[in-house]
Amino acid sequence: MAKVVIDNVRKVYPNGTEALSPSSLNIEDGEFIVLVGPSGCGKSTLLRMIAGLEDITEGSISIGERVVNTLDPAERDIAMVFQNYALYPHMSVYKNMAYGLKNRGMPKADIDTAVQKAAKLLHIEEFLNRKPSQLSGGQRQRVAMGRAIVRDPALFLFDEPLSNLDAKLRNQMRIEIRKLQRELGVTSIYVTHDQIEAMTMADRIAVLNTGKIEQIGTPAQIYHTPASIFVASFMGAPPMNILNGHYNGNGGLEIKDLGHVAVDHKLEVTGDIQVGIRPENVEIHRKEEPHTIPIKVDFLEELGAGRLLHTTIGSTPFIAHLDNEHQIDGETVFAHLPAKALHLFDASTGRRV
Amino acid sequence: MSSSDLQAPTGTTITAAGAAAVSKKPFAWRQIVDHVVLIAGSLFMLIPVLMAFMTSSHSDITVHTNGLQMTFGGHLAENYHEAMLVPGGFTKTVDGMRMLMNSFILGIGFSVGKIIISMLAAYAIVYFQFRFATLAFWAIFTTLLLPLEVRILPSYEIVQGMGLVNTYTGLIVPLIASATGTFFFRQFFKSVPNELIEAARIDGAGPVKFFIDILVPLSKTMIAAIFIIMFVFGWNQYLWPTIMTTDESFFTLVRGIKQILNVFIGSQIPEYGQAMALAIVAMVPPVLVVVIFQSWFVKGLVESDK
Ligand SMILES: Nc1ncnc2c1ncn2[C@@H]1O[C@H](COP(=O)(O)OP(=O)(O)O)[C@@H](O)[C@H]1O
Ligand SMILES: [Mg+2]
Numbered sequence: 001m002a003k004v005v006i007d008n009v010r011k012v013y014p015n016g017t018e019a020l021s022p023s024s025l026n027i028e029d030g031e032f033i034v035l036v037g038p039s040g041c042g043k044s045t046l047l048r049m050i051a052g053l054e055d056i057t058e059g060s061i062s063i064g065e066r067v068v069n070t071l072d073p074a075e076r077d078i079a080m081v082f083q084n085y086a087l088y089p090h091m092s093v094y095k096n097m098a099y100g101l102k103n104r105g106m107p108k109a110d111i112d113t114a115v116q117k118a119a120k121l122l123h124i125e126e127f128l129n130r131k132p133s134q135l136s137g138g139q140r141q142r143v144a145m146g147r148a149i150v151r152d153p154a155l156f157l158f159d160e161p162l163s164n165l166d167a168k169l170r171n172q173m174r175i176e177i178r179k180l181q182r183e184l185g186v187t188s189i190y191v192t193h194d195q196i197e198a199m200t201m202a203d204r205i206a207v208l209n210t211g212k213i214e215q216i217g218t219p220a221q222i223y224h225t226p227a228s229i230f231v232a233s234f235m236g237a238p239p240m241n242i243l244n245g246h247y248n249g250n251g252g253l254e255i256k257d258l259g260h261v262a263v264d265h266k267l268e269v270t271g272d273i274q275v276g277i278r279p280e281n282v283e284i285h286r287k288e289e290p291h292t293i294p295i296k297v298d299f300l301e302e303l304g305a306g307r308l309l310h311t312t313i314g315s316t317p318f319i320a321h322l323d324n325e326h327q328i329d330g331e332t333v334f335a336h337l338p339a340k341a342l343h344l345f346d347a348s349t350g351r352r353v
Numbered sequence: 354m355s356s357s358d359l360q361a362p363t364g365t366t367i368t369a370a371g372a373a374a375v376s377k378k379p380f381a382w383r384q385i386v387d388h389v390v391l392i393a394g395s396l397f398m399l400i401p402v403l404m405a406f407m408t409s410s411h412s413d414i415t416v417h418t419n420g421l422q423m424t425f426g427g428h429l430a431e432n433y434h435e436a437m438l439v440p441g442g443f444t445k446t447v448d449g450m451r452m453l454m455n456s457f458i459l460g461i462g463f464s465v466g467k468i469i470i471s472m473l474a475a476y477a478i479v480y481f482q483f484r485f486a487t488l489a490f491w492a493i494f495t496t497l498l499l500p501l502e503v504r505i506l507p508s509y510e511i512v513q514g515m516g517l518v519n520t521y522t523g524l525i526v527p528l529i530a531s532a533t534g535t536f537f538f539r540q541f542f543k544s545v546p547n548e549l550i551e552a553a554r555i556d557g558a559g560p561v562k563f564f565i566d567i568l569v570p571l572s573k574t575m576i577a578a579i580f581i582i583m584f585v586f587g588w589n590q591y592l593w594p595t596i597m598t599t600d601e602s603f604f605t606l607v608r609g610i611k612q613i614l615n616v617f618i619g620s621q622i623p624e625y626g627q628a629m630a631l632a633i634v635a636m637v638p639p640v641l642v643v644v645i646f647q648s649w650f651v652k653g654l655v656e657s658d659k
Contacts, residue, residue, distance in 0.1 A: 147552075
């Protein structure tokens with residue numbers, strides 16, 4: 001168990017790509033951190049530097065009290081679970097799990113105890129003599145987890161471990177991984193491009209975008225006070241609606257194609273603003289009421305637990321979430337955007353204001 | 354063979370269904386043509402072998418007067434006994450068993466040596482970013498264009514200078530550098546997923562451990578394939594052993610057959626029966642290797658997923 005300190009770490013690949021600009025992140029002992037971001041944003045790069053699979057261009061990484069910059073992966077007291085499982089195809093499940101321990105020179109009896117214990121924890125005891133090719137995707141993923149657990153590491157690293165599983169299994173494994181991690185109390189860093197995985201699993205989330213950490217925070221913080229337009233639109237499904245607006249400095253916010261909205265606090269900036277609102281915060285009325293604007297219903301998307309109303313405002317797509325009680329008839333409804341649900345971002349920097 | 358076996362059930366159905374079925378299914382003609390081609394091809398390959406076998410059961414005189422035989426004669430045991438167990442040649446010191454053993458030494462030494470050397474070379478090229486790695490690879494690769502025959506005199510020069518004429522070392526070592534093998538293993542190693550190497554690094558496997566514990570077992574099918582090709586190739590080497598071995602006790606089967614037919618001392622009839630017997634014996638091991646390793650190879654292909 002260990003704290004992890006990532007201090008101004010930067011990565012430039014030999015071909016000149018800067019995959020990660022200097023980034024810092026402090027991870028508490030036993031914490032489950034999710035690195036999330038679109039493909040190519042540098043999540044794997046950061047994870048692989050922590051694992052020791054990539055050199056660190058600048059900055060330092062420490063695990064526990066040790067700076068590990070120059071240590072071999074095997075010396076860092078970590079375990080990693082890969083997207084494609086990376087099981088050794090010619091070894092049985094047992095040998096896959098035992099291989100790392102054997103290389104450490106652990107006595108046979110101790111290896112056996114560790115493997116049996118992990119197998120029991122993961123319910124893979126009956127597969128111990130099978131080859132990976134004789135297992136389903138979910139079972140392989142368990143073996144990969146088992147290989148990580150037997151090492152009894154200070155830090156678990158996961159690189160999109162659930163991407164190859166079908167949706168149902170993914171949900172199930174998500175919960176299982178989280179439960180297991182709580183039980184074992186091992187500090188974990190989990191990489192995914194799936195914001196649902198990030199929201200549901202993380203103690204804290206770090207959102208990455210083009211090699212930069214945009215925001216670090218709990219899932220609630222990330223969701224309710226996104227630090228930038230990127231975070232706001234990346235986290236949440238369906239994504240936050242973003243509209244263009246203008247703020248003239250006296251509490252008057254003009255939203256393009258929508259009109260005037262009262263803002264209860266004074267903003268730091270004046271000028272062009274981007275206005276975000278989550279679909280579930282949009283209020284929809286059947287009749288015109290004060291502070292509503294008419295919108296045309298393009299189509300309704302049935303979710304079962306509600307419906308999504310799709311429309312366009314100006315030329316911007318706009319989505320509102322409706323409860324099941326909400327009856328809609330006709331082509332036109334009236335939307336109200338509550339001022340306290342609005343997220344305002346500086347149009348030039350994309351940062352929250 | 355196996356493809357005609359696979360076709361057989363379809364063919365049977367058509368015959369059983371009768372003429373109506375045939376006219377309904379115009380491709381029946383194609384199947385017949387396919388089979389004719391396959392059968393013709395098989396006969397083309399098998400008849401000479403059969404002829405050699407039949408001839409090996411006749412006496413030398415019959416063969417000398419009547420040519421190659423297609424029927425079974427009465428001298429089978431005698432010919433094989435003489436060919437394999439009775440020392441022959443000028444020096445009367447080398448029998449067929451000895452030549453068989455030499456062939457095995459050459460075939461196995463050649464193929465195993467080639468596999469080891471080319472695996473190590475490919476491992477270095479693929480996994481170690483040393484300077485000029487690409488250049489080294491292409492340098493090796495271009496030697497594909499230079500067959501043994503091109504460098505046979507300089508090679509002989511060197512081996513002779515080292516005093517290795519008439520030794521197994523001299524027979525095998527100059528042949529085992531293999532551009533083909535290196536190339537195939539390089540392609541294979543490149544297809545091994547990176548994550549596997551990384552998992553091994555985290556598991557504490559250094560370069561040697563990774564090679565022995567992971568890469569070699571993963572390459573099993575590749576090794577089997579190259580072993581088949583190289584064993585047969587090595588077994589059938591003729592020119593190099595002819596130059597390298599003047600001492601009859603180092604003769605291989607392929608070399609020995611010719612020696613028998615060459616012995617025109619006085620009015621002696623060449624020992625055709627024995628030569629054919631040796632030819633048949635020389636044919637068996639490569640066939641066995643192909644048959645045995647092929648099933649292994651196919652099984653490996655089906656089961657493996659990297
Ligand atoms: N070995 C490499 N050499 C050069 N560029 C790389 C290498 N690996 C990744 N990159 C680049 O670095 C960026 C981040 O990659 P990566 O960390 O794999 O992204 P992610 O895991 O977030 O999808 C990408 O633009 C990618 O093309
Ligand atoms: Mg990645």
